[in-house]
Amino acid sequence: MDEFLRRFFYSVYLKKQHVHEDNYCKYNNQVLAAFTSSLYLAGLVASLVASPITRNYGRRASIICGGISFFVGAVLNAAAINLGMLLLGRIMLGIGIGFGNQAVPLYLSEMAPAHLRGCLNMMFQLATTLGIFTANMINYGTSKLHPWGWRLSLGLAAGPAFVMTVGGLLLPETPNSLIEQGNKVEGRRVLEKIRGTENVEAEFEDMVDASELAQSIKHPFRNILKRRNRPQLIMAILMPTFQILTGINIILFYAPVLFQSMGFKRTASLYSSALTGAVLASSTVVSMATVDRWGRRILLITGGIQMIICQVIVAIILGLKFGSDKELSRGYSIIVVVFICLFVAAFGYSWGPLGWTVPSEIFPLETRSAGQSITVTVNLFFTFAIAQSFLSLLCVMRFGIFLFFTGWIAIMTTFVYLFLPETKGVPIEEMMRLWEKHWFWKKVVLEDQQANTTTNGFNHA
Secondary structure, eight states: OHHHHHHHOHHHHHHHHOTTSOTTTTTOOHHHHHHHHHHHHHHHHHHHHHHHHHHHHOHHHHHHHHHHHHHHHHHHHHTOOSHHHHHHHHHHHHHHHHHHHHHHHHHHHHHSOGGGHHHHHHHHHHHHHHHHHHHHHHHHHHTTSTTTHHHHHHHTTHHHHHHHHHHHHHSOOOHHHHHHTTOHHHHHHHHHHHHTSSOOHHHHHHHHHHHHHHHHOSOHHHHTTSGGGHHHHHHHHHHHHHHHHTSHHHHHHSHHHHHHHTTOOHHHHHHHHHHHHHHHHHHHHHHHHHHHHHOHHHHHHHHHHHHHHHHHHHHHHHHHHOOTTOOOOHHHHHHHHHHHHHHHHHHHHTHHHHHHHHHHHSSOHHHHHHHHHHHHHHHHHHHHHHHHHHHHHHHHHTTHHHHHHHHHHHHHHHHHHHHOOOOTTOOGGGTHHHHHHSTTHHHHHHHHHHHHHHHHHHHHO
């Protein structure tokens, strides 16, 4: 919005007014990029702080902390009178995201029965995509309110922050967390309530056993580095890394900028980005309906192939028909938007939700909180790095930016095919058996068990 740029990023506003400015470089400004990416850097740090809070005080504590931080950030942004106040508000939003991303997937995984876990976990991603779509629609509406539309746009984030805080206060704690804190009676009561039956003995015993093992682990981050946890650690690092390297955040963060750079008018670019938000939300619903029937692997692989095709077509069109000082014709613009929407749809049913679902369900209880922190931290680090560098990369690489992400999607699709076992329908407490049966990971896990057995035998002797 011009009023927002004029107040906080005046040099970008001036560049934007130059009709013959290089299409790929008109928004290249590190301060503007820092405004976007500071949220993710703050979230990265907050997710590390959230891990011990989530483990020691419960999942609800982190959800409530996240809601309060987000509320404060929204108020600061809406009332901002200078860049410092704007960035501080953005950082508070980031802290809220760090706590929320750390606790919510864990909460969902632990509350869900095994046969519905994939679908319920994906509601996290569905809520995210609906939030993105809602934000795009709000931006589209508030862009017409001069000169204070940007304040309303940023301030309305206080709404979901309030709901998140109140929801955290009203929701029950997870049975796993209650048992881990020594409250077995309450843990069993909650488990019976959410399962709708008193016949929960087997699941309750599994949770108690997992909790006793977790209590014996004083340093979960140190424990997660052990060889027997190597497969989960690698997944916790690579799944969120690959999720960001699809290039999806670029499409979603900078959709208005991207479409304007391609020659769309301001309102048309906001409308196009609202369209991509709607596609993302609807494709996530498709994933929810199929993930517990078809499994995680098939969705990740087919989504990867579809994303590769779409990125290559967009790169070819931009390379041939869109230069530094040209605008795309109406026909080619429509084709680009269609294939970007198909790319977003592929992400929405594959790497979008599953980039969070898979890491949240593969860790044993003793390292679950630490594992989720690693997943969130890696996700936010790469989100920060891409967000901070994208406008410069777009300026330098031009249409090649799409081919850059295509290469990464090819790598991640191959990785899933070779190294990710199917987790569909497997109880969280039994995940370790998957790695012991996998053609590659069994060498890592079983070698560690054999080494421990030999060491224990020597010690006993």
